[in-house]
Amino acid sequence: MISYADYDTYNALLNQGFTIVDFYSETCGPCKVFSKILEEITYDLPFVNIVKVNLTNFPKIGEENEIDAVPTVFFVKEGQILERVVGLMEQDEVMEKISQYYYG
Amino acid sequence: MTEQVRQKEVKMTQLRLKSTLTQGWDYSSIDIRSFAIPLRPDMDRYARDIKNFCKAFAKKEEALDVADQDMVTLSCSSENGKFQKEHITVRVGLGLYSRELESQLTGLSVGETKSLRVGKDLVEVTIEKSVREVIPELTDELAAKSGVPGIQTAEDARTWCRFKQYDEALEEAGDEAFAYLAGEVIKHSTFQLDEGELAVSVGIISKIMNLDSLESLKEEYEENNTPEQGLHISVEEIGKDTLMSAAYGQSMMQLTEEDYEAYLEKCATAQRVSVEEIRDRYPLTEYLINTYNDHFINTMEAYVFRRLKELGEAMAKDAE
Secondary structure (H helix, E strand, O other), X not given: OEEEOOOOOHHXXXXXXXXXXXXXXXXXHHHHHHHHXXXXXXXXXXXXXXXXXXXXXXXHXXXXXXXXXXXXEEEEEOOEEEEEEEOOOOHHHHHHHHHXXXXX | OOHHHHHHHHHOOEEOOOOEEEEOOOHHHOOOHHHOOOOOOOHHHHHHHHHHHHHOOOEEEEOOEOOOOOEEEEEEEEOOOOOOEEEEEEEOXXXXXXXXXXXXXXXXXXXXXXXXXXXXXXXXXEEEEEEEEEOOOXXXXXXXXXXXXXXXXXXXXXXXHHXXXXXXXXXXHHHHHHHHHHHHHHHHOEEEOOHHHHHXXXXXXXXXXXXHHHHHHHHHHHHHOOHHHOOOOOHHHHHHHHHXXXXXXXXXXXXXXXXXXXXXXXXXXXXXXXXXXXXXXXXXXXXXXHHHHHHHHHHHHHHHHHHHHHHHHHHHHHHO
């Protein structure tokens, strides 16, 4: 399931089991590529929550989380950030992280 | 003149940058043949894309047993605690939890508990639920319901899948061709640039990039390219190019006050603030530069991909 966070909903969306948080901006090409990867993943694994944060519209969320570049991805479980990855990830890499953190 | 008519006239007022294109180079006259690659369809990939197209209309049904690709909820336990999970969900066949365990789930019934040998471990697994997707066949009716622009029939969907494969094959070639084409168009066109708008454009680029990004971008360019290729290595140069692209884009479309107001409304709604508050965040000149620049880029990209597809299909045919 893909949700779009805003200033009011960001914190609550991170506390729903296992979540992948995708920080992106509207001018970022690699972010669009990663978006397609996440769409494929959410289709195959609908139980994985995906939260997208548009830093063009909500820059303060980026500042509070010290996001320097996009795309940046958080892997979160029960509200705790397990890993942050900066840059475009391949689908296989994301699946490995899901295997490690959702089932681990 | 009534107030309503006057307001409508204000909204339809065209918005223009002071910077202008004085002589535009025709981008279709630039030869990009050297970037084309022969495009031959991968039939296995084509079959998968057709299936994925129809997947959007898949119905999910609860099954009585487990088959490959089912979404299975299960609990498991082993003596050494290595396989100790309650109510987890796996998609059988992906192997994200345990490929060896998942391969033995096929054929088990919902409600069944079974001991499975996984490596050296004996794992007791209980199947709690199995959800199966039933993917329909591609028909004209399904294609029309897809909502994909230009797709009304099954044949349209097949053509779209064929070109989708080409889209991915062309991505890298297209990026290089686009960079070349856009560079040539700007290099051979002439512009009158406003100093104030130039400062705004440089400001936009500065906001997008931080110093770390600029430094690593410089390193990448110096490592991989030569100065003769005219690549940007400063925020000022990128800002100037952006304004020139915007001036070119302005020659291809017209923005009105109504467009700007609609954009502010959309941003205000997304950020849950008033339009008055959002106006400072998205000043008019920035909006014009960004939007005209986007239009220039989108037009060039669409042309490049269309042209590379034509050239690629012709090359594949010639090679047969």
